[in-house]
Amino acid sequence: MNTEEIQQQKEQVQQIWKKRPLIISGPCSAESEEQIMETAIGLAKTGKVDVMRSGIWKPRTRPGSFEGIGVKGLPWLQAAKKATGMLMAVEVATPKQVENALEFGIDILWIGGRTTVNPFSVQDIADALRGVEVPVLIKNPLNPDLELWTGAVERIDRAGIKDIGLIHRGFAVYGNTEYRNPPMWHLAIEMKMRYPELPFIADPSHICGNREGLLGVAQRAIDLDYDGLIIESHCTPDVAWSDAKQQVTPAQLEDILNHIVWRKEDK
Ligand code: PEP
Numbered sequence: 423m424n425t426e427e428i429q430q431q432k433e434q435v436q437q438i439w440k441k442r443p444l445i446i447s448g449p450c451s452a453e454s455e456e457q458i459m460e461t462a463i464g465l466a467k468t469g470k471v472d473v474m475r476s477g478i479w480k481p482r483t484r485p486g487s488f489e490g491i492g493v494k495g496l497p498w499l500q501a502a503k504k505a506t507g508m509l510m511a512v513e514v515a516t517p518k519q520v521e522n523a524l525e526f527g528i529d530i531l532w533i534g535g536r537t538t539v540n541p542f543s544v545q546d547i548a549d550a551l552r553g554v555e556v557p558v559l560i561k562n563p564l565n566p567d568l569e570l571w572t573g574a575v576e577r578i579d580r581a582g583i584k585d586i587g588l589i590h591r592g593f594a595v596y597g598n599t600e601y602r603n604p605p606m607w608h609l610a611i612e613m614k615m616r617y618p619e620l621p622f623i624a625d626p627s628h629i630c631g632n633r634e635g636l637l638g639v640a641q642r643a644i645d646l647d648y649d650g651l652i653i654e655s656h657c658t659p660d661v662a663w664s665d666a667k668q669q670v671t672p673a674q675l676e677d678i679l680n681h682i683v684w685r686k687e688d689k
């Protein structure tokens with residue numbers, strides 16, 4: 423990117439970062455150029471999505487699952503951005519991933535729940551971000567530990583990142599529960615109160631683990647004054663390579679967003 427393009431990107435990111443509600447959507451994982459483009463066009467058509475998310479590197483709990491397409495997928499996101507104007511967000515878990523994502527002009531980075539649990543990993547990411555101007559969203563750690571979440575915020579903040587946001591993705595528990603990751607709203611709200619100035623975004627997809635619960639959880643978050651939503655979407659969710667059960671089509675996403683009763687000031 424030349425200097426003018428970098429300046430343009432900064433301005434666009436700043437404008438979107440302040441938007442309420444901030445709506446982020448896109449596939450759990452980038453799988454192919456066609457899947458990214460078709461999903462991006464579907465999302466852009468709704469006119470309701472500000473940022474497209476796509477997992478390029480996927481830290482999976484167990485080996486043998488799809489671990490992400492890797493660097494090869496980054497040009498697909500560039501093309502999707504060019505075609506739709508949506509900002510692109512990617513999960514990063516290592517300094518090399520930070521470097522690659524920035525090299526391909528990714529607009530927003532996020533730290534996943536499996537990384538926030540590890541202070542050394544978060545510190546490595548923070549060190550790679552020193553001197554860089556990019557918004558970073560930090561998901562809660564898998565376990566219900568607000569100190570770990572807070573520690574991650576402090577590490578990224580001390581690296582000089584100005585725009586930090588929080589994503590509430592629910593907390594892992596053992597055994598079958600109504601939710602894939604119970605929201606434990608009281609904990610999330612305590613975190614929100616610790617950092618009232620940071621955008622606080624709900625992730626109904628990873629909280630629910632299914633499609634049916636998405637609207638209810640999204641509505642609850644909006645009622646609790648969250649600043650935005652991140653919801654997984656895919657052009658053909660049933661055959662998605664990861665998190666197939668919880669992803670929705672762009673049209674289903676639009677329907678969910680249309681059914682939410684928004685705060686008056688957001689209408
Ligand atoms: C994801 O966003 O696809 C993801 C893996 O989420 P989490 O880190 O919340 O499990």
Ligand code: MN
Pocket residue numbers: 450451654664665
């Ligand atoms: Mn996912």
